[in-house]
Amino acid sequence: MYVILVYDFKEKRVGKILKHCRKYLNWIQNSVFEGEITEVKLKELLIGARKFMNEExxxxxxxxxREERWMDKQIVGVERMGTDNFM
Amino acid sequence: MYVILVYDFKEKRVGKILKHCRKYLNWIQNSVFEGEITEVKLKELLIGARKFMNEExxxxxxxxxREERWMDKQIVGVERMGTDNFM
Incomplete structure (x- = not known):
């Protein structure tokens, strides 16, 4: 399935969540990721994130x-990131 | 149509874009909005934003x-904002 993930983490944990999400999805803006992912991998991403996130x-x-073609994407202004599947 | 809008603005213009987007969409996370909007209203939103944004x-x-039902939303951790159509 296709997902868009946005996070809002406290400063001190931002580096960690960024690095973690990059293992699974493509980074497209400051705290925004997108990409194809399976339910199993998404669960793994969230279990991993919960280990260090403060849920309060x-x-x-x-x-x-279910399908990326249902979403249309428009970018205005600077396009900060390309597709960065590799690390 | 249903849209998700995420912005990444320099600190000094963050307040402006936040206030501007709230006129059109629901604020759901730090720099993330969602909601139903027409093409005309979205164009208006973007023309307005371009007046003060630095596109570099x-x-x-x-x-x-096209339809919100095509998207499934999952929230993990703190739910910072409710639906805030009113200002």
């Missing part, structure tokens, strides 16, 4: 769509 | 879907 302070929102 | 430094990404 940090948040992750995931928008899931 | 700031960015807006919009994901559009």
């Amino acid at each position: 302070e940090d948040s992750i929102i995931i928008f899931k769509s | 430094e700031d960015s807006i990404i919009i994901f559009k879907s």
